[in-house]
Amino acid sequence: GAVVSQHPSWVICKSGTSVKIECRSxxxxxxxxxxYRQFPKQSLMLxxxxxxxxxxxxxxxxxxxxxxxxHASLTLSTLTVTSAHPExxxxxxxxxxxxxxxxxxxxxxxxxxxxx
Amino acid sequence: DQQVKQNSPxxxxxxxxxxxxxxxxxxxxxxxxxxxxxxxxxxxxxxxxISSIKDKNEDGRFTVFLNKSAKHLxxxxxxxxxxxxxxxFCAASALWNQGGKxxxxxxxxxxxxx
Numbered sequence: 001g002a003v004v005s006q007h008p009s010w011v012i013c014k015s016g017t018s019v020k021i022e023c024r025s026x027x028x029x030x031x032x033x034x035x036y037r038q039f040p041k042q043s044l045m046l047x048x049x050x051x052x053x054x055x056x057x058x059x060x061x062x063x064x065x066x067x068x069x070x071h072a073s074l075t076l077s078t079l080t081v082t083s084a085h086p087e088x089x090x091x092x093x094x095x096x097x098x099x100x101x102x103x104x105x106x107x108x109x110x111x112x113x114x115x116x
Numbered sequence: 117d118q119q120v121k122q123n124s125p126x127x128x129x130x131x132x133x134x135x136x137x138x139x140x141x142x143x144x145x146x147x148x149x150x151x152x153x154x155x156x157x158x159x160x161x162x163x164x165x166i167s168s169i170k171d172k173n174e175d176g177r178f179t180v181f182l183n184k185s186a187k188h189l190x191x192x193x194x195x196x197x198x199x200x201x202x203x204x205f206c207a208a209s210a211l212w213n214q215g216g217k218x219x220x221x222x223x224x225x226x227x228x229x230x
Contacts, residue, residue: 046219091157101216105162109158110157
């Protein structure tokens with residue numbers, strides 16, 4: 001099956017710094033990738049839809065200047081959390097869309113971000 | 117506005133019995149409904165899906181039922197096994213909306229006791 005990887009799997013950073021999370025589709029090309037965040041014991045909330053070669057589409061309430069998304073190739077999308085604050089601490093998960101809608105999306109293993 | 121809802125945060129079932137997880141939705145334009153299984157600190161794993169034009173889809177121990185008139189779907193797991201213990205998310209997608217972005221319910225934590 002299709003594999004999506006994320007790097008790093010966990011990261012600790014200080015307030016005010018920026019953190020970049022990578023999402024790669026390892027054995028297929030993904031025109032569209034999605035970024036989610038999950039707080040403990042809560043649902044996965046879609047943050048943005050990333051399309052290769054174009055600007056990301058952000059969900060309502062998500063600050064695009066804070067969560068920078070770049071989808072420069074068909075196998076790589078990056079999420080950069082700029083000027084991180086403790087409230088940005090969360091579990092960030094990416095996924096890649098596939099041609100068969102019945103297969104949903106393939107999810108990465110997630111990245112645990114802790115901002116101190 | 118919560119378009120996909122899972123009203124039961126948890127469910128406990130005895131091994132070998134049936135687990136029934138429920139999900140309700142509000143948007144009649146959804147094309148597909150999907151169930152994902154998730155462990156803590158991991159990404160969701162796709163389980164089974166159903167197209168909006170069907171009312172049942174079965175894959176091994178997993179069966180999903182869709183009742184469009186009630187805007188309700190359910191996942192049946194039978195027989196339940198201890199390894200099924202995880203959080204189950206219901207999700208819905210609409211192909212016309214940004215390539216099928218998924219909208220998730222809140223999740224139901226299933227515990228299967230030996």
